[in-house]
Amino acid sequence: xxxxxxxxxxxxxxxxxxxxxxxxxxxxxxxxxxxxxxxxxxxxxxxxxxxxxxxxxxxxxxxxxxxxxxxxxxxxxxxxxxxxxxxxxxxxxxxxxxxxxxxxxxxxxxxxxxxxxxxxxxxxxxx
Amino acid sequence: xxxxxxxxxxxxxxxxxxxxxxxxxxxxxxxxxxxxxxxxxxxxxxxxxxxxxxxxxxxxxxxxxxxxxxxxxxxxxxxxxxxxxxxxxxxxxxxxxxxxxxxxxxxxxxxxxxxxxxxxxxxxxxx
Amino acid sequence: xxxxxxxxxxxxxxxxxxxxxxxxxxxxxxxxxxxxxxxxxxxxxxxxxxxxxxxxxxxxxxxxxxxxxxxxxxxxxxxxxxxxxxxxxxxxxxxxxxxxxxxxxxxxxxxxxxxxxxxxxxxxxxx
Amino acid sequence: xxxxxxxxxxxxxxxxxxxxxxxxxxxxxxxxxxxxxxxxxxxxxxxxxxxxxxxxxxxxxxxxxxxxxxxxxxxxxxxxxxxxxxxxxxxxxxxxxxxxxxxxxxxxxxxxxxxxxxxxxxxxxxx
DNA sequence: GTGGTCTAGACCACA
DNA sequence: GTGGTCTAGACCACG
Numbered sequence: 001x002x003x004x005x006x007x008x009x010x011x012x013x014x015x016x017x018x019x020x021x022x023x024x025x026x027x028x029x030x031x032x033x034x035x036x037x038x039x040x041x042x043x044x045x046x047x048x049x050x051x052x053x054x055x056x057x058x059x060x061x062x063x064x065x066x067x068x069x070x071x072x073x074x075x076x077x078x079x080x081x082x083x084x085x086x087x088x089x090x091x092x093x094x095x096x097x098x099x100x101x102x103x104x105x106x107x108x109x110x111x112x113x114x115x116x117x118x119x120x121x122x123x124x125x126x127x
Numbered sequence: 128x129x130x131x132x133x134x135x136x137x138x139x140x141x142x143x144x145x146x147x148x149x150x151x152x153x154x155x156x157x158x159x160x161x162x163x164x165x166x167x168x169x170x171x172x173x174x175x176x177x178x179x180x181x182x183x184x185x186x187x188x189x190x191x192x193x194x195x196x197x198x199x200x201x202x203x204x205x206x207x208x209x210x211x212x213x214x215x216x217x218x219x220x221x222x223x224x225x226x227x228x229x230x231x232x233x234x235x236x237x238x239x240x241x242x243x244x245x246x247x248x249x250x251x252x253x254x
Numbered sequence: 255x256x257x258x259x260x261x262x263x264x265x266x267x268x269x270x271x272x273x274x275x276x277x278x279x280x281x282x283x284x285x286x287x288x289x290x291x292x293x294x295x296x297x298x299x300x301x302x303x304x305x306x307x308x309x310x311x312x313x314x315x316x317x318x319x320x321x322x323x324x325x326x327x328x329x330x331x332x333x334x335x336x337x338x339x340x341x342x343x344x345x346x347x348x349x350x351x352x353x354x355x356x357x358x359x360x361x362x363x364x365x366x367x368x369x370x371x372x373x374x375x376x377x378x379x380x381x
Numbered sequence: 382x383x384x385x386x387x388x389x390x391x392x393x394x395x396x397x398x399x400x401x402x403x404x405x406x407x408x409x410x411x412x413x414x415x416x417x418x419x420x421x422x423x424x425x426x427x428x429x430x431x432x433x434x435x436x437x438x439x440x441x442x443x444x445x446x447x448x449x450x451x452x453x454x455x456x457x458x459x460x461x462x463x464x465x466x467x468x469x470x471x472x473x474x475x476x477x478x479x480x481x482x483x484x485x486x487x488x489x490x491x492x493x494x495x496x497x498x499x500x501x502x503x504x505x506x507x508x
Numbered sequence: 509g510t511g512g513t514c515t516a517g518a519c520c521a522c523a
Numbered sequence: 524g525t526g527g528t529c530t531a532g533a534c535c536a537c538g
Contacts, residue, residue, distance in 0.1 A: 010528060011132050025231040036510065047530045052512070069510045069538040089230055093244045096223040103216060104152040107245045114241060117220045118234045259392050279485040343484060347498045350477040357470060358406040361499045368495060371474045372488045391513060417525065428515045433527070450523040450525045 012053040015044060016061075019054070023063055023074055024085040034064065034072045139180040142171060143188075146181065150190055150201050151212040161191065161199040266307040269298060270315075273308065277317055277328050278339040288318065288326040393434040396425060397442075400435070404444055404455050405466040415445065415453045 009017075022028045034040065037055060041048040055072050058064040062080060066072045075081075100110050136144075149155045161167065164182065168175040182199050185191040190211060193199050202208075227237050263271075276282045288294065291309065295302040309326050312318040317338060320326045329335075354364050390398075403409045415421065418436060422429040436453050439445040444465060447453045456462075481491050 008132075012528080014132050021229060025229070037512090038510090049513095049531085050529065053528090055511080066511060067538090068512095068536080071510060085230070089227070089232065089240065090244070092223065092226045092230070093241060096219065096241075097244065097248070099219045100216070102148060102152070103212070103219070105216065107248075110245070111238070111242060113216060113220060114223075115238060117217070117224065118237070259389070259395055275483060279483070339484070343481070343486065343494060344498070346477065346480045346484070347495060350473065350495075351498065351502070353473045354470070356402060356406075357466070357473070359470065361502075364499070365492070365496060367470065367474060368477075369492060371471070371478065372491070375478070375488075393513080418527090419525090430516085430528095431514065434513090436526080447526060448523095449521080449527095452525060 011046060012050050012057065015040075015046070015051065015054040016057050019058060020061075020063065020084065020088070024081055024088060028074050030074055030076050030078065030081070032074045033070075034074070036071060138173060139177045139184065142173070142178065142181045143184050146185060147188075147190065147211065147215070151208055151215060155201050157201055157203050157205065157208070159201045160197075161201070163198060265300060266304045266311065269300070269305065269308045270311050273312060274315075274317065274338065274342070278335060278342060282328050284328055284330050284332065284335070286328045287324075288328070290325060392427060393431050393438065396421075396427070396432065396435040397438050400439060401442075401444065401465065401469070405462055405469060409455050411455055411457050411459065411462070413455045415455070417452060 028034065035043060037048050037051045040051045044051065055064065055066065059066060063075055063084060064072055065075050097110065155161065162170060164175050164178045167178045171178065182191065182193070186193060189207060190202055191199055192202050224237065282288065289297060291302050291305045294305045298305065309318065309320065313320060316334060317329055318326055319329050351364065409415065416424060418429050418432045421432045425432065436445065436447065440447055443461060444456055445453055446456050478491065
C-alpha cells in the first residue's frame with residue numbers, strides 16, 4: 001500500500017475549517033459581518049489572497065454571503081447552519097470510531113473508556 | 128510567515144504511527160521480526176532512508192529492538208506495549224473530547240451522540 | 255497583457271443600447287421628450303456626464319434630436335426607426351446563429367430547437 | 382432601476398467557457414489531456430495562476446479531472462458532457478428569446494425571421 | 509472602505 | 524515534467 005500519506009491541509013482550508021466552526025457554534029452569529037479580507041489577513045498572519053480564497057470557499061459552501069462593497073456576512077439560514085453543524089459533529093465521531101476500531105477496541109469498550117475519561121476530567125472541570 | 132498552521136507530519140513519523148498501531152493491536156506480535164529496511168521501503172513506497180529513521184525512532188521509543196545482523200524485532204515486554212496502547216487510546220479520546228468541546232458539545236451530549244452513532248452503525252455491522 | 259478578452263462595454267454605450275431598444279420597440283414614442291440629463295442620471299444611478307455622452311451618441315446615430323432649451327426628443331422619422339429596429343434584430347439573430355454554429359448545431363437543428371423551446375414555454379405563457 | 386451593468390466576465394471564466402465549448406462539441410475528446418497549466422498560459426497569453434483557476438473550476442464542474450503529476454484530462458462520462466451540451470444550448474436559445482421579446486417580437490415572428498436569415502445565408506454557405 | 513481579479517515569481521509533493 | 528498553494532503587489536468596480 002504505497003502512497004497514502006496525508007499532506008497538510010492547505011492554509012486557506014484550515015481557515016475555512018476554523019471559521020466554519022466559529023459560525024456553527026455561534027461564535028459568529030447569523031447576519032454578523034466577518035472581518036474584511038485585509039483585516040483577517042493580518043489577524044491570521046497570511047496574505048490577503050489566501051483569505052480571499054477562504055471567503056470564496058465559504059460562499060461556495062453557502063454559509064456566508066458577500067455584499068458588494070460592504071463585506072462578507074454569515075448567511076441568515078439557521079437550518080443550513082444546523083445541518084452543517086450536524087455534519088461536522090458526525091465527522092468527528094466517525095473519525096473517533098474508526099481510529100478506535102483500528103486499535104481493536106470494541107464498541108462497548110469505546111463507550112466505557114469515554115465515560116471513564118469524562119468522569120476523571122470532571123474533578124477539575126465539572127460540567 | 129504564518130506559524131500557527133500545521134504543516135504535515137514528516138512521513139517517517141506517519142510510518143512510526145502506523146507501525147506502532149500494528150504492534151500495539153497485535154498485528155505484529157511480541158518477538159516478531161519486522162520487514163527489513165529495504166523491504167519495508169518497497170512496501171511503503173518510500174525511500175529506505177525514511178524507513179531507517181522510522182526504525183530508529185521506534186527503537187528510541189523502546190517498542191522495537193535491533194539485533195545486529197539479524198533484523199529489527201518487536202520488544203518482548205507486554206507491560207510496555209500495554210502502556211503504549213493505553214496512551215494511544217487516551218490520545219484518541221482526548222482529541223475527540225477536545226474537538227467536540229470546541230463545537231460546544233457537552234459531555235452528556237458526547238455520550239449520547241456516540242451511543243446513537245454506534246447503534247445506527249450496528250444494523251449493517253453488528254458487533 | 256492579454257488582449258483577446260472583452261472588457262466591458264463603456265457604461266454610456268450600455269445606456270445607449272438600452273434607450274435605443276426602448277425607442278425602437280415603442281416604449282419611447284416618436285416625438286417623445288427624453289428625461290433631462292440630470293433626471294436620467296438619477297434614474298440610471300450614474301454621473302450626468304455619462305448621460306451627456308449617451309445623448310450625444312444617440313444624436314450622432316440620428317434617432318434623437320436636441321432642441322436648445324427644450325430638451326432631447328425621439329426623432330420623427332418612422333423609416334429610420336424601422337431600419338434601426340431591423341438592424342438590431344438582425345444583430346441578435348446573427349449572434350444566436352454564430353453561437354449555435356460554434357456549438358456544432360446545424361441550421362435545421364436550430365429551427366427545431368427554437369420551435370421546441372417556444373412551444374414548451376407556451377404552457378405557462380401562451381402567446 | 383440603477384445598477385445592472387455587466388462588467389466583463391473574468392478572464393478565467395472566459396477560458397472556462399471556451400474550453401467547455403471545445404469539450405462539449407468534441408474538439409477535445411473524452412479522455413484527452415488538456416495542455417499543461419503552463420502551456421495553456423502561454424497559448425492564452427495569460428498568467429499560469431489564471432489558467433490554474435480555470436482548471437480548478439472545470440474540475441469543480443466535473444467535466445475534467447486531474448491526475449497528480451500527470452495532467453488534466455477530459456472526464457470519461459459521455460452522459461455528463463451531453464447534459465452540459467444541452468444546458469449550454471438552452472442558455473443560448475433562452476438568451477435569444479429574451480432579447481427578441483424585449484424588442485417586442487412575437488414567437489411566430491422569431492421563427493419566421495430566423496428561417497429567413499438562415500435561408501439568405503445559404504446562398505454562400507449551403508448546408 | 510469592500511470584495512474580486514490578475515500578474516510575477518516562488519516553493520511543494522507527486523510520478 | 525505535472526497540478527496546487529502561497530506571497531507580494533497591483534488594479535478594478537462597487538457603495
